[in-house]
Structure formats: structure tokens, C-alpha cells
Amino acid sequence: MSARGAVLFARYAYPPNELGYCGPADSGALLRPADPEGIERGARQFDGAWCYLEFLAETAGLDDPLDERVVEAYWIGNDLGDRADPAALLARMRHRFRGQLGGTWREAANRALAHHSFQVFEVYPWAGLLRTPGRPTALSVLDRCRIRTGVVQSVTGESAAVDCRPLVWTGTTLAPGPLRRENVRWSAGGRSLLAGLVPGDLVALHWDWVCDVLTEAQAVRVQSTEARRITAVTGGALAAISDAGVRSAAVAPVR
Structure with missing residues (x-):
């Protein structure tokens, strides 16, 4: 397991974890760079992000979902993510996110992307709620979660x-x-x-x-x-x- 990749994951994953939106109960564990194994245990509890990391690692022939290149591909983007097959990702997601309400991801056969922006704008329902009257929270969540x-x-x-x-x-x-x-x-x-x-x-x-x-x-x-x-x-x-x-x-x- 890459210690550098674990710390990179924690840099981006800490804020929603601290807010209680995803990840382990002890968000402080992600602020312990000297304990990459603890960060890895916490990372595995991010059901959404971990799905993408596993997929990216498998696509690249890597055995570590926290490889630094994999983590960068998910949060920032790189050529590793560009090479991933959208149809294969969508098949994985249909299994992992079955029951997930809202969003446009099921129809995203040609544009599915193992990237945080895809999770925010297509898997979560908030983008679709922008056009629904009385949903002022949708824009705020999209802006802050991206x-x-x-x-x-x-x-x-x-x-x-x-x-x-x-x-x-x-x-x-x-x-x-x-x-x-x-x-x-x-x-x-x-x-x-x-x-x-x-x-x-x-x-x-x-x-x-x-x-x-x-x-x-x-x-x-x-x-x-x-x-x-x-x-x-x-x-x-x-x-x-x-x-x-x-x-x-x-x-x-x-x-």
C-alpha cells in the first residue's frame, strides 16, 4: 500500500468525512499521515470512492487502490482514468450502486468516468434537482461537494x-x-x-x-x-x- 497515495486520498476525503457524509466514524484518523494503514482502513469505508479506486487500479493492472496514480485519477484526473472503459465502469456501478436513487449515471454508457465529478454530478441526484422548484440546497451541495x-x-x-x-x-x-x-x-x-x-x-x-x-x-x-x-x-x-x-x-x- 502506497503511503503517499493514502495521504493524498485523505487530503480530499477528510472534509466530507468530518461532516459525517461518508467514511469512518473517526474522521481524525485521516489526519494521521504517520499511520497510512489507518488511513487505508478508513478509505475502505468510503463506499463510493473505494469502488472507483478499485476499478481504476484493476484497469491499470495495479494491485493497490491507493496507488498515488489511482488516487490522483479519481480526485484530480490523469491519463489512467482516461484509459478506463466507460461501459465496464457502468457495469461495476450497476452492481455496487444498485438502489441508488436519482442521478443520470444509468444512462451514461458512453461518458461514465471514474472521477469524483462523475459521482457528484451524475450519481448523486442534486444536478437533476436544480430544475425542481423549492430545492435551493441542490446548488449549494453541488458547489461545495465538487x-x-x-x-x-x-x-x-x-x-x-x-x-x-x-x-x-x-x-x-x-x-x-x-x-x-x-x-x-x-x-x-x-x-x-x-x-x-x-x-x-x-x-x-x-x-x-x-x-x-x-x-x-x-x-x-x-x-x-x-x-x-x-x-x-x-x-x-x-x-x-x-x-x-x-x-x-x-x-x-x-x-
């Missing part, structure tokens, strides 16, 4: 001010909203999986948590993968980034 990018403006103790663009619902499509500064955490009770943050860092966010410091290529991958997913599900106005100006793109409309 992996989104931003740029650190300042760091104070265990918190950081990060500029990013939230999703907005126009009534017919999803699109990037006006620039917003969010106060998020990168450490809890003196425990963190990051060495630290500095202004200017390009980061990945999940709920109210800074998961990782990204390269420009990784940020492009996160944004472009989400853009394709939103377009497929809602006909949204997001489109893939093709230029190298990702530090400004992280806080500007995706074009």
Missing part, C-alpha cells in the same frame, strides 16, 4: 482566504459566478496533511477545506473535467480551459 480550484490570498493560523468562483444556476444552465473570497481551513487542531500555504498558491478545495496545492496542469484538468461533466448533464455554459493562464483562470470565468 473539487474546485482557487488562489490563496492570505493565510491566518489554520485558515486561509481563497478567491474562487462558485457555481451559479441561471434557471437553465450552470455557470461560473462572480468572484468570491472564501474563508477555508487547511488545518484542524494543529493537524494538517499540507506542509503549509502561502499567498499565490493554486489550490484544490473540497467543502470548506484546502486539500492540496496544485500544478497548473492539475488545475486545468480539474476544471476541464468538471466542465465536460456539467455540459453533459445540464447543458451548462462551462467549457474546457485550453490556455496556460490557469492562475487567473482559477478565479475567472472558465472559457
